Amino acid sequence: MTEPPAGWQPKLVALDIDGTLLKWVVGQGSTHEEVPPAVHAAVGRVLDAGAHVVLASGRAPHSMTTIADLLDxxxxGDRLWIVASNGSVLLRYPPEEIVHEETFDAAPAVAAILQRHPDALVAIEERGVGYRVSAPFPTGELGGEEIxxxxxxxxxxxxxxxxxxxxQATADDFVQMAAELGLHGTDYVVGWTAWLDLSPVxxxxxxxxxxxxxxxGVDRADVLAxxxxxxxxxxxRWAGRGVAxxxxxxxxHDAADASTGTVDEDGAATELDRWFRDASSLGSSTQGFA
Incomplete structure (x- = not known):
């Protein structure tokens, strides 16, 4: 675990959404579409200080702009930058404008996975609508319409x-499967449940x-993620300061420079308040957990 130099303040703050800004619904693979007041206020102080806030999520663009609205x-003034679909899609907002998109041929990887998990569900984003799916996903796991x-x-x-x-599977099942398959031509990430995201290498x-x-014009050393x-x-790992x-x-946690509180403890606000505090909070300590 490392600490930034004395006097450091981020110029760009990159924020995951689900499990970072939004709290999980107990027993479901979805989050409440509601930003906690402490997190909303902390993000506001980042903007007031003149730093950039960039949302970075596996979500599709249409379900990220709604969170940008909730966070105000x-x-x-400036149009936002948003990193969607785990980095495959970059957009400006408002209005929503896709400025860069990376694509790949997913057919070989999907076929290999379905040989191992023939009952697995598959989804592809349908821009501005929701998702095209092989069969309906569990309620609340995908935003928008399912086709x-x-x-x-x-x-x-x-x-x-x-x-x-x-x-019917577990996250550990998917971690093992992905490692064994190698998934040539794609990068992959396994979620909390048996959920696998495939993206271009x-x-x-x-x-x-x-x-x-x-x-x-921001150096990576000045980025808090x-x-x-x-x-x-x-x-x-990429950001000047990465916080789990x-x-x-x-x-x-092992990949991060530091850790903060859980999402239920408004841990994101705790970390942001280390670097962006208003006058009323200067007398209090809001240190993250090393």
Whole structure:
């Protein structure tokens, strides 16, 4: 665990959404679409200080702009940068404008996975609508409309991201499967449950943020990133300061420079308040957990 130099303050704050800004619904693979007041206030102080806030998530663009609205991120003038689909899609908002997208041929990887998990569900983003799916996903796990589509049609052309979900398996099952298959031609990340994201090789939240930071003229040393999932590993390693949420798996803590409280403890606000505090809080200590 390392600490930034004395007097350091981030110029860009990269924030994961689910499990970082939003709290999980108990017993479901979804989060409450509600930003806790402490997190909202802390993000507001980041913007007031003149730093950039960039949302970085595995979510599709249409379900990230709604969180930007909840956070009032666009109330400070400049159009936002958003890193969506685990770095495969970069957009500006508002209005929503896709400025960069990475795609790949997912058919071979999907076929290999379905040989191992023939009952697994497959989803591809349907821009601005929701997802095309091989069969309906568990309630609340995907945002927007679900359009049932034949598997061959789902992966017939280039895609930016594929979701594989098997409600009958575990995250450990998927970690082992992904390691054994190698998934040549793709990068992958396993979620909290048996949820696998496939993306183009070399594409991650880190690669997306590197592009955004370059556009904004911000050095990676001046970036603070906060996240809780395996899809945050590259981002936490890339940023000048990477911080893991308290409930993250050990692999995520190991990749981070520091850890903060859990999402239920508003850990993101705790970390942000270390670097961006208003006058009323200067007398109190809001240190993260090393």
């Amino acid at each position: 991120l666009h109330g400070h 049932v589509t034949d598997i061959d049609e789902l992966v017939a052309g280039p895609v930016s991201r594929v979701i594989i979900r098997d409600p 070399g594409v991650s939240k880190a690669s997306g943020l590197a592009h955004v930071a370059e556009q904004l 906060i996240g809780d999932g395996r899809n945050d590993l590259e981002m936490l 949420m308290g409930q993250a798996v050990q692999e995520v």
